Amino acid sequence: MVSARTRETPISAIKAMSIRGAQFPDAVSLAWGLPSFRTPAHVRDAVAKALSEDPQSGMYALPAGLPEFRMAAARDFERRSGRAVDPDRDLTITAGNMEGLNTLFHVFLDPGDEVVVTDPGFVSHFHQIRFNGGVPINWPMNEARGWEPEPDVLPELISDKTKAIVLVTPSNPTGRILKEETLRAVARIAKEKGLLVILDDPYSHFTYENRASFFNLAALPEVAESLVYLFTFSKAFAMSGYRVGYMVIPAPLRDAIVKIHDMTMICTPRISQVAAQAALEGPREHLVEFERILARRRDLICERLDALPHLFSYVRPEGAYYVFPKVLGEDDDVGFSHRLLDEAKVTVTPGSAFGPSGVGHVRMAYCVDDSAIEAAFDRLERHFPR
Numbered sequence: 001m002v003s004a005r006t007r008e009t010p011i012s013a014i015k016a017m018s019i020r021g022a023q024f025p026d027a028v029s030l031a032w033g034l035p036s037f038r039t040p041a042h043v044r045d046a047v048a049k050a051l052s053e054d055p056q057s058g059m060y061a062l063p064a065g066l067p068e069f070r071m072a073a074a075r076d077f078e079r080r081s082g083r084a085v086d087p088d089r090d091l092t093i094t095a096g097n098m099e100g101l102n103t104l105f106h107v108f109l110d111p112g113d114e115v116v117v118t119d120p121g122f123v124s125h126f127h128q129i130r131f132n133g134g135v136p137i138n139w140p141m142n143e144a145r146g147w148e149p150e151p152d153v154l155p156e157l158i159s160d161k162t163k164a165i166v167l168v169t170p171s172n173p174t175g176r177i178l179k180e181e182t183l184r185a186v187a188r189i190a191k192e193k194g195l196l197v198i199l200d201d202p203y204s205h206f207t208y209e210n211r212a213s214f215f216n217l218a219a220l221p222e223v224a225e226s227l228v229y230l231f232t233f234s235k236a237f238a239m240s241g242y243r244v245g246y247m248v249i250p251a252p253l254r255d256a257i258v259k260i261h262d263m264t265m266i267c268t269p270r271i272s273q274v275a276a277q278a279a280l281e282g283p284r285e286h287l288v289e290f291e292r293i294l295a296r297r298r299d300l301i302c303e304r305l306d307a308l309p310h311l312f313s314y315v316r317p318e319g320a321y322y323v324f325p326k327v328l329g330e331d332d333d334v335g336f337s338h339r340l341l342d343e344a345k346v347t348v349t350p351g352s353a354f355g356p357s358g359v360g361h362v363r364m365a366y367c368v369d370d371s372a373i374e375a376a377f378d379r380l381e382r383h384f385p386r
């Protein structure tokens, strides 16, 4: 009953491990990047108020999103990039970055078109590109250089079929904050070759002590005509279940994006748009609090990794909330991850799911409660005594 195209698309390894882990009631999960935080109170209050007072809050909106929310999103983008965009021409509302990216790939890819992605990179990017007829081309992140990709090799990866390059900084799964010089090189090469630059941004609010070295590629005039910038409320505002984000796009793509978004889901749920607008217009103290807690959890997970030098080596993550350790003496990260769940009741994501450079690694998400990190590592220490 299932089409060939669907059969050939594997389920995301992150979800596959999380689904399997859920069958073990006593398993501790570091597999899913789902923050433990509650949605900020001012957002919840705005939702409650809209539900009780606004008779339209349960209704469809037009596909591009509520005009006042688009305006707030345009202001947010300008505040962070210094670039003014027109909320009616350059911006549209998504049901989160996953939906935004799937719609985008659908809109600009013809069969056989190539898209450069980092390796390791975000699992769903590869699947979405393939599902929409494209071919992901891996740009290796170099573990020996702290997971920084090398700009010098980028031109060799670009062919007549290359249409775009996708970046995530801070990176999932490595936690690397890409260097300004790397991002400037990407912008220069993309301009020379006429490529779209796609910036998938769930994590730029989580840069810890490295805020000053975080460089916002969206601010560069070289990419103004070719940038697709996707912001999601899932992580920074703990709104993953609301399914909402915004996308800044080159004007020639916008109507096509809105058309496919409409064909898929008509609109992002109106109440989620109300929630996200309140998120942008309300206080920001929670961001400081989230970052403070995540910084503590990063210290904790790094300390616990340091106590297992016979099992893991790792690069200390600079941002986001993932660490991507190498499992010493083990190439079969899939087998390792399954055995870990079966025998030690700890769920992690196998690194090879993130690309060939992830072979022999696992991804651990430290956005979970401190107690979950402690419990997972107590079990690892018991299972792998020195």
Ligand SMILES: Cc1ncc(COP(=O)(O)O)c(C=O)c1O
Pocket: 033, 095, 096, 097, 098, 099, 122, 168, 172, 200, 202, 232, 233, 234, 240, 244, 245
């Ligand atoms: C790089 C990246 N893109 C997109 C997403 C999904 O974002 P959203 O919840 O907005 O669909 C994630 C979630 O983990 C992610 O890490």
